[in-house]
Amino acid sequence: MQVTFKIWRQPGPEFPGQFQEYPVQGLTEDMSFLEALDYLNETLVRQGEEVVAFEYDCREGICGQCGVYINGRAHGPHDHMTTCQLHLRSFQDGDTITVEPWRARAFPIIKDLVVDRSALDRIMQEGAYISAKTGTAPEANAILIPKEQSDTAMDAAACIGCGACVATCKNASASLFTAAKINHLNRLPQGKPEQHQRVKGMVDQMEAEGFGGCSFTGACEVECPEGISITNIAEMHNRYLRAKLFG
Ligand code: FES
16 A cells, blocks of 8 residues: 655744655555554655654553644544544555644644643643542442443543644634543532632633633534543533632
């Protein structure tokens, strides 16, 4: 299989970037997308050229490190899939595949396909935790939680923080990410004591980082590898209002 990668190359944040085309032969349709980029990089090394910088860690759809824009869609052509889970069988022999970094003001570029997503970490630092004494883990069944409540909390907890919701949103909003992290904890009894502080802190930090507002277009829900529902955002707004009034 042969494809041409059209990849955004940018040596650093202070340098201009541009697309560069790389015809690659000898690929197979069973290769993952990241393996194909590895294959390209091995070729570049042999030729004495600078390799393409891109991020990954688990390559199992868990860590959220591997996001890039592929042919105009976050994580490529399929709904609810990470870049590392994408395979070349999703493309045709001879295709030109355009690969770009996440583009958002709050995600400044570092190099090539790598952007700085530490803004998401700073949102987490404002409340995505439960303050508890350290020591032996408490008995899991000491606090009984209705099944539906624990299920919806775990649905929100599935967010892997990849940033696809930001990259695909026309406002570069981090609302889906922030809502998932807030609702995960605020839906559980353990999260209740700090619920108002959590939602105010995280939403305010999201805005301070320069992410845009939610337009309820719904693109984030489609591209989210975990299929986090956009209804989380409405719930976050409701929680924020209540925290401002009663918190
Ligand atoms: S490398 Fe971990 S989710 Fe893709």
